[in-house]
Amino acid sequence: MSEHAFNLFLNASGIFLTTQEIRTIKDNFPHANGVNYMLFVAHLRNDITQKRLAAIDHTFAELSGYSETASLSAILNCLAIKQHPHVRSYSKQPERARKDIEEGLRYWSQDGEHLTYQ
16 A cells, blocks of 8 residues: 555545654555555554453443443543644645544444444
8 A cells, every 4th residue: 555545545544643653554565566465454453452452342331321322522532632743744734634533433423423342
Protein backbone atom coordinates (compact mmCIF):
# COMPACT_ATOMS: atom_id res chain seq x y z
CA MET A 1 0.00 0.00 0.00
CA SER A 2 1.43 3.38 -0.91
CA GLU A 3 2.34 5.72 1.93
CA HIS A 4 -0.33 8.17 0.77
CA ALA A 5 -3.04 5.47 0.53
CA PHE A 6 -2.03 4.17 3.96
CA ASN A 7 -2.37 7.65 5.47
CA LEU A 8 -5.79 8.12 3.81
CA PHE A 9 -6.91 4.77 5.19
CA LEU A 10 -5.80 5.73 8.70
CA ASN A 11 -7.54 9.10 8.44
CA ALA A 12 -10.76 7.43 7.28
CA SER A 13 -10.48 5.19 10.33
CA GLY A 14 -10.18 8.19 12.65
CA ILE A 15 -6.44 7.73 13.17
CA PHE A 16 -4.33 10.78 12.48
CA LEU A 17 -0.55 10.56 12.52
CA THR A 18 2.15 13.09 11.84
CA THR A 19 4.36 12.81 8.76
CA GLN A 20 7.20 11.56 10.95
CA GLU A 21 4.97 8.86 12.49
CA ILE A 22 3.91 7.67 9.02
CA ARG A 23 7.56 7.64 7.92
CA THR A 24 8.50 5.57 10.98
CA ILE A 25 5.78 3.03 10.15
CA LYS A 26 6.98 2.91 6.54
CA ASP A 27 10.57 2.34 7.71
CA ASN A 28 9.55 -0.43 10.10
CA PHE A 29 7.06 -2.15 7.77
CA PRO A 30 8.60 -1.62 4.33
CA HIS A 31 7.00 -2.78 1.10
CA ALA A 32 7.95 -2.13 -2.51
CA ASN A 33 5.07 0.34 -2.85
CA GLY A 34 5.23 1.93 0.61
CA VAL A 35 3.81 0.25 3.73
CA ASN A 36 3.36 -3.48 4.25
CA TYR A 37 -0.17 -3.14 5.59
CA MET A 38 -0.65 -6.82 6.48
CA LEU A 39 2.56 -6.96 8.51
CA PHE A 40 1.65 -3.68 10.22
CA VAL A 41 -1.81 -4.92 11.23
CA ALA A 42 -0.43 -8.29 12.38
CA HIS A 43 2.07 -6.42 14.54
CA LEU A 44 -0.66 -4.27 16.07
CA ARG A 45 -2.79 -7.27 16.86
CA ASN A 46 0.07 -9.11 18.52
CA ASP A 47 1.39 -6.19 20.55
CA ILE A 48 -1.74 -5.22 22.45
CA THR A 49 -1.04 -6.05 26.05
CA GLN A 50 -3.64 -7.33 28.47
CA LYS A 51 -3.34 -4.04 30.34
CA ARG A 52 -4.13 -2.07 27.18
CA LEU A 53 -7.02 -4.39 26.31
CA ALA A 54 -8.40 -3.90 29.81
CA ALA A 55 -8.17 -0.11 29.36
CA ILE A 56 -10.04 -0.37 26.04
CA ASP A 57 -12.68 -2.60 27.62
CA HIS A 58 -13.13 -0.21 30.55
CA THR A 59 -13.33 2.88 28.34
CA PHE A 60 -15.90 1.31 26.02
CA ALA A 61 -17.93 0.09 29.01
CA GLU A 62 -17.98 3.58 30.49
CA LEU A 63 -18.93 5.21 27.19
CA SER A 64 -21.62 2.65 26.43
CA GLY A 65 -23.13 2.52 29.90
CA TYR A 66 -21.93 -1.10 30.14
CA SER A 67 -23.79 -2.26 27.04
CA GLU A 68 -22.48 -3.68 23.76
CA THR A 69 -22.96 -0.43 21.86
CA ALA A 70 -21.84 3.15 22.43
CA SER A 71 -23.33 6.19 20.76
CA LEU A 72 -21.04 8.13 18.49
CA SER A 73 -22.14 11.32 20.20
CA ALA A 74 -20.92 9.98 23.57
CA ILE A 75 -17.56 9.13 22.07
CA LEU A 76 -17.25 12.46 20.26
CA ASN A 77 -18.19 14.39 23.40
CA CYS A 78 -15.20 12.82 25.19
CA LEU A 79 -12.63 13.89 22.60
CA ALA A 80 -9.80 16.10 23.73
CA ILE A 81 -9.56 17.56 20.23
CA LYS A 82 -6.96 20.13 21.26
CA GLN A 83 -4.59 17.20 21.91
CA HIS A 84 -4.98 15.83 18.36
CA PRO A 85 -1.51 15.75 16.73
CA HIS A 86 -2.61 17.78 13.69
CA VAL A 87 -4.36 20.39 15.85
CA ARG A 88 -1.31 20.68 18.10
CA SER A 89 0.95 21.12 15.07
CA TYR A 90 -1.47 23.72 13.61
CA SER A 91 -1.82 21.68 10.41
CA LYS A 92 -5.54 21.19 10.99
CA GLN A 93 -8.26 23.25 12.60
CA PRO A 94 -10.02 21.59 15.58
CA GLU A 95 -13.35 21.54 13.75
CA ARG A 96 -11.79 19.71 10.76
CA ALA A 97 -10.03 17.20 13.01
CA ARG A 98 -13.27 16.47 14.84
CA LYS A 99 -15.15 16.08 11.55
CA ASP A 100 -12.50 13.66 10.26
CA ILE A 101 -12.74 11.57 13.42
CA GLU A 102 -16.52 11.57 13.21
CA GLU A 103 -16.41 10.42 9.59
CA GLY A 104 -13.99 7.64 10.54
CA LEU A 105 -16.23 6.46 13.37
CA ARG A 106 -19.30 6.56 11.14
CA TYR A 107 -17.47 4.37 8.64
CA TRP A 108 -17.22 1.61 11.28
CA SER A 109 -20.75 2.14 12.56
CA GLN A 110 -23.47 -0.14 11.23
CA ASP A 111 -26.24 2.42 11.69
CA GLY A 112 -24.26 5.66 11.57
CA GLU A 113 -25.05 6.46 15.20
CA HIS A 114 -23.51 3.66 17.32
CA LEU A 115 -20.40 1.53 17.57
CA THR A 116 -20.57 -2.09 18.63
CA TYR A 117 -17.80 -3.54 20.77
CA GLN A 118 -16.18 -6.54 19.12
